[in-house]
Amino acid sequence: MNSPVTRSAHHDDATGVPDDPVATTSALARIDFGVAVPALLLILGIAAWAMFGRDSFDVASTSSFSWLVNDMGWAFILMATVFFFVMFGIAFSRYGHIKLGRDDEKPEFSTPSWVAMMFAAGMGIGLLFYGPYEPLYHYREGVPGHAKHEVGTAFATTLLHWGPVAWATYAIVGVTIAYGTFRLGRPQLISAACIPLIGERRANGWLGKLIDIAAIFVTVFGTAMSLGLGAGQIAAGLTAVGWIDGTTVTVMLGAIGVLAVAYLASAMSGVARGVQWLSNTNMLLAGAVAVFILVFGPTVAILNTIPTAAGSFLDQAFEMLGRSAGSVDGTAGEWMGSWTIFYWAWWVSWTPFVGMFLARISRGRTIREFTVGIVIVPTVLVLVWFAIFGGTTIQMERSGDSVWGDGSPEAMLFNMLGELPFPGVVSVIVVVLLATFFITTADSASTVMGTMSQRGRVNPTPWVTGIWGLMTTIIASVLLLSGGTDILNSLQTIIIVAGAPFLLVVIALMLSLAVAVQEDPMFLEEKEARKAYVRLLREQRNRERRGVIDDSAHSGSITADAPEDLAKKWG
Known part of the structure; x- marks a missing residue:
């Protein structure tokens, strides 16, 4: 399996598309200081403000959060739906069979490795954090317009947040980048992917640099969100197995520090050797844990949950997509900010990282294959995952063996494992799984940020990758210090504020894709042949x-x- 950068560059005779656009742009490998330096200064400035001006930082972030949820939440809700329908509209139109590469090109990675990498990079830590927690929360507390203890509604809401709408947001960014890079030979940059909409001159000018700076900025904060969740849950796991006395900020910072060394080493080893190996390991471990819970947990209840969850999601989809801060007589705003709007902002903040990573591993696949693989396959896996983890915690709640405890989401997974056989051994395996997901997430993000700061170089310079990995570590540490042990609320606030402006860029990418495919070389040839x-x-x-x-x-x-x-x- 070759890394893209190792291939020779030539042009396909039929389409004129470069065989390897990355190899043809080796001169662009130097650092773009107009992007890297402002992004670095902005990130360090935010970190310093959060550390040394905590009161003013809290006031500013809280005010921005309230404004975004109450006044701009509708934009996230509306565009999430638009992304989904546009993505599938293009995929199942005549443009769906366009290759993300040459017309005769084969996929670079095998399908199992491709699924493993996209799944691990897309949602790994979050699934372990929210898997046993979110369905149980909605079951216990209810959702706007619904009563408590509605199992179907609890799972429908969870699948709204983690299912096809979320993955379609990733897909719209990933396919636009892959199309521009591997089909048209452009640099692997967010700004370059916007060329069909803003033009090449603007993409290479100040507007393009601003787009790439914003992409690096939201990638750092989106990744830091996941690392903060992972550090908190790792600390809870170490507490559960008796290796430490309790979850503290110091312990979480220690976990981040130790794992930072591992993910920096992995990121510098390259996609094929680092991320692919770890992603396959993640999938094996995650599958083993899920099967263990299915077998030794409430098996029948879990199996019953799968059709209940799928049917309830389909039944309530349009109701959920239309829910906003003004729903339920204007009382849904607080809930929306903590759940749906938070998720849409989180996924948007992850789109530069996940979208570019998905593009990087999807060369040689068609737009239709990309869409089905990126949206449908993970959705099915997410459905089964939440049915196993959430179905178990809800069944325990019903039978009087509640794992809710003090409501701490970090500890809920280990509370659940404590009610099953071999709690110590399985908890250790889960801690290892959290660590590998942690490494994979930060590994992929660091590599992508290196690419964005080196003018689209697919395999960025190792020390550049290391700098961005270090910045992510710093931001994750600062967010933990500023939020204390109330990890979730502080991270939710920051991620909505940081990710909101990038929604405009994702909209631009969607429009760029719609414009670009109409001018694809294959269709231009057909148009000319038709005219002749x-x-x-x-x-x-x-x-x-x-x-x-x-x-x-x-x-x-x-x-x-x-x-x-x-x-x-x-x-």
Whole structure:
């Protein structure tokens, strides 16, 4: 399996598309200081403000959060739905069979490795954190417009947040980047992917740099959110197995520090050797844990949950997509900020990192294959995952063996494992799984930020990757210090504020894709062939009118002069 950067560069004779656009742009590998330096200063400035001006930082972030949820939450809700329908509209239109690469190109990674990498990079830590917690929360507390203890509603809401709508947001960014990079030979940059909409001159100018700076900025904060959740849950796991006395900020910072060394080493090893190996390991461990819970947990209840969850999601989909801060007589705002709007902002903040990473591993697949693989396959896995973890905690709640405890989401997974056989051994395995998800997430994000700061270089310089990994570590540590042990609330506030402006960029990418596929080389050739055929047919009819050709010539002239395939298609 070759890394893209190791291949030779040549052009495909049929389409003119570069065989390897990355290799043809080796001169662009130098650092773009117009992007890297402002992004670095902005991130360090935010970190310093959060550390040394905590009161003013809290006031500013809380005020921004309230404004975004109450006044701009509708934009997140509306666009999440639009992304989903546009993505599937393009995928199942005539543009769906366009290759993300040459017309004859094969996928670089096998399908199992491809699924493993996209799943681990897309949601790994979050699934372990929210798997046993979110369905149980909605079951216990209810959702706006619904009563408590509605199992179907609890799972429908969870699948709204983690299912096809979320993955379609990733897909719209990933496919736009992959199309521009591997089909058209452009640098692997968010700004370059926007060329069909803003033009090449603006993409290479100040507007393009601003887009790439914003992409790095939200990637750092989106990744820091996941690392903060992972550190808190690792600390809870170490407490559960008796290795430490309790979860403290110091313990969480220690976990981040130790794992930072591992993920920096992994990131510097490259995608094929680092992320692929760890992602496959993640999937094996996650699958083993899920099967263990399925077998030793409430098996029948879990299996019953799968059709209940799927059916309830389909039944309530439009109701949930239309829910906003003004729903339920204007009382849904606080809940929306803690759940749906938070998730949409979180996924938007992850789109530069996950989208670019998905693009990087999806070369050679069609737009339709990309969409089905990125949206449908993870959704099915998410459905089964939440049915196993959430179905178990809800069944325990019903039977009087509640794992809710003090409501701490960090500890809930280990509370659940404590009610099953072999709690110590399985808890250790889960801590290892959290660590590998932690490493994979930070590994992928660091590599992608290196790419964005080096003008689209697919394999960025190791020390550049290391700097961005260090920045992510610093931000995650600062967020933990500023939020104390109330990890979730502080991280939710920051991620909505940091991710909101990037929604505009995702909209621009969606429009760029819609424009670009209409001008794809394959369709341009078809358009020119169609014009030539119509012109030939018109000339033939003119000759007939003038009596230039006889009946025998007329019977075979179209297929004789026009290409056979075009005659069949348009004749």
